[in-house]
Amino acid sequence: xxxxxxxxxxxxxxxxxxxxxxxxxxxxxxxxxxxxxxxxxxxxxxxxxxxxxxxxxxxxxxxxxxxxxxxxxxxxxxxxxxxxxxxxxxxxxxxxxxxxxxxxxxxxxxxxxxxxxxxxxxxxxxxxxxxxxxxxxxxxxxxxxxxxxxxxxxxxxxxxxxxxxxxxxxxxxxxxxxxxxxxxxxxxxxxxxxxxxxxxxxxxxxxxxxxxxxxxxxxxxxxxxxxxxxxxxxxxxxxxxxxxxxxxxxxxxxxxxxxxxxxxxxxxxxxxxxxxxxxxxxxxxxx
Numbered sequence: 001x002x003x004x005x006x007x008x009x010x011x012x013x014x015x016x017x018x019x020x021x022x023x024x025x026x027x028x029x030x031x032x033x034x035x036x037x038x039x040x041x042x043x044x045x046x047x048x049x050x051x052x053x054x055x056x057x058x059x060x061x062x063x064x065x066x067x068x069x070x071x072x073x074x075x076x077x078x079x080x081x082x083x084x085x086x087x088x089x090x091x092x093x094x095x096x097x098x099x100x101x102x103x104x105x106x107x108x109x110x111x112x113x114x115x116x117x118x119x120x121x122x123x124x125x126x127x128x129x130x131x132x133x134x135x136x137x138x139x140x141x142x143x144x145x146x147x148x149x150x151x152x153x154x155x156x157x158x159x160x161x162x163x164x165x166x167x168x169x170x171x172x173x174x175x176x177x178x179x180x181x182x183x184x185x186x187x188x189x190x191x192x193x194x195x196x197x198x199x200x201x202x203x204x205x206x207x208x209x210x211x212x213x214x215x216x217x218x219x220x221x222x223x224x225x226x227x228x229x230x231x232x233x234x235x236x237x238x239x240x241x242x243x244x245x246x247x248x249x250x251x252x253x254x255x256x257x258x259x260x261x262x263x264x265x266x267x268x269x270x271x272x273x274x275x276x277x278x279x280x281x282x283x284x285x286x287x
Contacts, residue, residue: 051169
């Protein structure tokens with residue numbers, strides 16, 4: 001998939017961007033940028049597509065998205081539009097050469113260089129490292145002048161020396177596609193992430209992409225490395241995991257609320273994705 005290239009302006013008085021924003025869902029699209037992005041979800045939850053991975057994000061999550069790694073933040077519908085629940089994120093975006101092209105080649109910075117290389121797969125920061133990252137990021141946002149660079153380096157040093165993370169995507173390889181393919185995949189992603197709770201027919205999605213069903217299946221598999229059916233299953237299972245964590249519905253209710261129309265199939269697909277039955281998953285995460 002050729003995602004949209006976003007141009008991020010840091011302004012004439014600063015060399016990188018660090019801020020806190022409300023309504024972060026307004027610019028949702030499948031995109032990438034040369035800047036590395038460290039992000040803390042303050043309020044809100046939804047689905048994150050990063051490279052070839054799918055995950056559900058929630059308040060408190062901290063993620064490091066590497067340079068040129070395609071990603072798509074999709075907040076759940078109750079966080080979008082009028083009378084929506086509050087959604088807020090804090091983030092820093094910076095190019096790996098803003099401090100000079102040779103800075104990361106210094107031997108003292110080898111750990112940070114390795115960190116930014118790993119971030120090209122996307123990193124989910126966990127444990128005490130995530131808590132400390134949130135504190136440093138809050139400090140960075142209000143810092144000024146040279147202190148901004150110092151705090152960013154301290155933040156990166158913290159992450160570089162930690163093993164509390166999960167890599168999200170397989171190794172991303174830059175590919176080149178026509179603009180029409182970028183538009184197609186954006187439309188498809190938006191449709192699936194909006195309607196996954198409902199019955200979705202292949203011919204409907206193919207029509208949205210302006211392709212025949214057979215051509216769409218080939219297109220989708222070639223660009224995502226997954227079949228259309230598996231992609232949809234992973235979205236639904238991810239949402240089911242969120243509902244199981246909340247523990248407000250029975251497992252059978254969660255089955256249908258996640259877009260599955262058969263309880264037997266729900267158990268089968270859930271186990272194929274997570275390695276556990278929904279009941280086992282719920283018991284494990286509850287403790």
